[in-house]
Amino acid sequence: MRIVIIDDSGLRATVLEEGLREAGYDDIHIVPPRGAFVARLERMAPDVVLMDLGSPSRDTLEEMLTVSRALARPIAMFVDQSDEAMIGAAIDAGVSAYVVDGLRKERVKPVLELAVRRFNAFAKIQGELDEARTALSDRKIIDRAKSILMNQRSLSEQDAYALLRSAAMNQGKKIVEVSQALITASDLLGGGGL
């Protein structure tokens, strides 16, 4: 069974490909959705095409599936429309799958299930990365607000932080939000850069 993964994110495609190879599938190709990817795909004549549901190139792909003469058998999304749980899980995970007509559902189902698990795993990694990145930028904002207070009110770093924290508690906000407001106000008042 030839599986083509259309994906722009190198990492997600790799996570998916590894999983498929571990499960014993070996005819796997990754195609980024750029330039003449449709022509490449036609030459490959895949049995299953996996694609991120969020990819803007899905309309281009579907048009190809509609008009292509090179693909003898029409390809439909999801081989078994009655399996609502499977379809729901796939869409929640952000997987769209196109399968050639006539491929038995018992053969396709494990591929889809694996894709769903791997997409979910990837989303989790991505989420953790984003969280780490946010935490880092939050700290920078708080540091800058602290230095504004330290300079303008001659406070120690500890006191500056305590002031931010109590302001946040009083206003029912996060420290980073109060810090951001302070930085904005300071910029507007010409204290920028401090």
Added chain:
Amino acid sequence: MTTDLKIAFLPLTDAAVLVAAREQGFAEEEGIALELVRSTSWATLRDRLVYGQVHAAQMLAPLAVAVTLGLSQQPAALAAPYKLNVNGNMLVMTSDFAAALEPDVARRIADPLGTAHDFAAAIGLWRRKPVIGVVHRFSSHAMMLRYWLASAGIDPDKDVVLRVLPPSLTVEAMRAGEIDGFIAGEPWGSAAVEAGLAETVAIGERIWRRGVEKILAFREAWLEENPDTVDRLLRALARAAAWCDDGGNHAALAELLAQPRYVDQPADLITRALSGQMVARAGEAPVANPDFMLFSREATPFPWRSQALWIYSQLVRWNMVEHDAATAAKAGAVFRPDVYRRALANSDVAMPGASMKLEGAVDLPLAVGSRRGELTLGPDRFFDGRVFDPERIEDYLAGFVAGR
């Protein structure tokens, strides 16, 4: 009690009514907590609706008909009780291609028939077929482009290459030289003009002066099971639409739409379509087109069955579906004026007396039969003067064959 509703949309200026319903509190007034789900392809918007991830979607009117007829992946009965706008598309081409056309852009836009013939004459001069991007096979854009090309004897399936790509990728594809032009909803045409990549060749409003565009689509079964929620949503949208049509709100609306979670394009580009001041070539004064995009006036949201049938006639014309009476009836039934009437029965919205009309028959603003309030329909001519009679689809289609 508050009802949670999820509606899928694409980053386009004509998501305006949905955005205003949420951001200006119109949905909240009706007890609806509206969540707008941004999608980047029509395929994904369609799947989210068909497989029940969202309750409704801002959909290309022809796509709703196509999904119902089983022409676009999983067949599903969809229902459209509300039109989100009419008009709003623009065809742009690179300056190389546009050089063969009338150089005065205002005159070029005002005369689509002449421009189509200039375009047809130029096809022989260009050394290859022009590649024109369309947002979807089942889009109003593709239908208007085909209609316009064919009027000058151009076969859209043979003489040009139509390439499908979503609106948000059009400008990049043009920059990369993958397409020579595209027809898309705003602000994407304006974005290409502003980037100096393209100039305006035609605008939707000059091809069909009141062209059906985006509709609000539901799964039919869900619509039938939730009449109260549907009615409240439609009332909220009707008020949001009136707010969007008011020129005094255009600046605020453009700011809302410009946000990264909606269209994520500069507010001044978005304002152009809202105010009908279209810059057709970078650096030039705008060309006034006050009916570029309508949301509320002239009973714009009313889903005339005749408009669903016009879409159907074009699907038949371009061999996308075979004509028979049962299929026509199924296509026409996608538009649900009955639900619109029920939802807005006690509002001050002007309510047409009929559910079908001749399409393309109004030259000048025309007062028509209305069950409440005064209703004036705007001019709705097709640029070639043809009139679509929904009771005589075969005759209408025969006219095109003879004309080619």
